[in-house]
Amino acid sequence: MTTIVEARGLTKRYRGVTAVDGVDFQLARNTITGLLGRNGAGKTTLMHLLTGQEFATNGSITIAGESPVENPRVLQHTCFIKESQRYPDDFKPKHVFAAAPGFFPNWDADFARELAAELRLPVDRRIKKLSRGQLSSVGIIVGLASRAPITIFDEPYLGLDAVARQAFYDRLLADYAAHPRTIILSTHLIDEVADLLEHALVIDNGRILIDSPVDALRAHAATLAGPAEAVETAVAGLEVIHRERLGGFVSATVAGITDDVTRSARAAGLEVGPVSLQQLIIRQTGGTPTEHEEVTR
Amino acid sequence: MDDGRPIFLQIAELVERQIIDGSLPEGEQVPSTNEFAAFHRINPATALKGISLLVDAGVLYKRRGIGMFVADGARDRLxxxxxxxxxxxxxxxxxxxxxxxxxxxxALIDLIRKESPS
Structure with missing residues (x-):
């Protein structure tokens, strides 16, 4: 497994706010990584640093060993689909697609046409007149048809309905299988994308909270539920990341679970349930107030 | 698909079940990892991990350039x-x-007898 993105001590400070706070991580080439976290956690800043649109205050981020800042060698291999991409006023989607090969050497015009038809995008309407969902479709088509070695989607589907989102996921998977590349998907819809991800990077308050293969996360956590006393015995010595109580009944979400723990919990008559990636992240990021909240309090 | 365990284990078990119930007979080619990934809407690397588990266990074997096949004796072993x-x-x-x-x-044995088709 080769590393394509590497951050070391990466920090971005705005006046009084540390958006990204000394993070270290690596991304493996040709994997799909979910960049997850709450609003204001630092996801977008991290993506801006990754694509050379912001300067790091401290530390470094490199793509294939090089800094992305004003570096055409890196940037021509990168496609960044933003939530709020702006286009020239009179542009129509067909103009965007016609201009794309100039930015993306791997652009596949036939694929773009196919996607536009599937997403029912009116390619001949002015972008100003498109609905929010149609505007998102333009971004999704550019992101997929560019086949950029590093493709970054930042909340790409505002306004898209469930059918169009599913089409996006299916196309993403199929095209990724046929043309492997490094994909970073930043989203709030964790449950929808959990199975597409190979790796999860969870950021909270500008720091990396989870940096793990998704498989390992799923195996790692479980919810044990039953009579309070039996639950407390079963979870003794384990990291309880969440606990809910209803009378004498307790449900505890536990990290660092092993087969032995599961077996003895079941033997003690406890319910052992799965924790979805979304639940796990809510548990891990829910307790701490964000920087912003601390400032305004 | 979700019962809380890692998805690659669930993929491996799904294939095992199909071998046991005969829908994937010995010698038959199994779908490619990309087909598994597309069908179950999972990451291809996850599908590959599940299939590799079965190759390592000798349930499936690889034919270079062609694909994966169910090994002889796999059903009895499973x-x-x-x-x-x-x-x-x-x-x-x-x-x-x-x-x-x-x-x-x-009492349980009685219940089992009553429920079993004779």
Missing amino acids: ISERRARFTTEYVRPLLREGAALGLDAA
Whole structure:
């Protein structure tokens, strides 16, 4: 497994706010990584640093060993689909697609046409007149048809309905299988994308909270539920990341679970349930107030 | 697909089940990892991990450039493995639940007899 993105001590400070706070991580080439976290956690800043649109205050981020800042060698291999991409006023989607090969050497015009038809995008309407969902479709088509070695989607589907989102996921998977590349998907819809991800990077308050293969996360956590006393015995010595109580009944979400723990919990008559990636992240990021909240309090 | 365990294990088990029930006979080609990924809407690397597990266990074998196939003797081997786990996965939980409801082993055996098609 080769590393394509590497951050070391990466920090971005705005006046009084540390958006990204000394993070270290690596991304493996040709994997799909979910960049997850709450609003204001630092996801977008991290993506801006990754694509050379912001300067790091401290530390470094490199793509294939090089800094992305004003570096055409890196940037021509990168496609960044933003939530709020702006286009020239009179542009129509067909103009965007016609201009794309100039930015993306791997652009596949036939694929773009196919996607536009599937997403029912009116390619001949002015972008100003498109609905929010149609505007998102333009971004999704550019992101997929560019086949950029590093493709970054930042909340790409505002306004898209469930059918169009599913089409996006299916196309993403199929095209990724046929043309492997490094994909970073930043989203709030964790449950929808959990199975597409190979790796999860969870950021909270500008720091990396989870940096793990998704498989390992799923195996790692479980919810044990039953009579309070039996639950407390079963979870003794384990990291309880969440606990809910209803009378004498307790449900505890536990990290660092092993087969032995599961077996003895079941033997003690406890319910052992799965924790979805979304639940796990809510548990891990829910307790701490964000920087912003601390400032305004 | 979700029962809380890692998805690659669930993929491996799904293939095992199909081998046991005969829908994937020995010698038959299994779908490619990309086909598994597309069908179950999962990351191809996850599908590959599940399939690799079965290759390592000798349930599937690789034919270079062609694909994966069900190994000879895979079905019998899987069945005996499942039987070995039957006690812990089915009999003991049954006894435990029975005990909680005041049904002893004899009562459970009666229930099983009554439910079995004769």
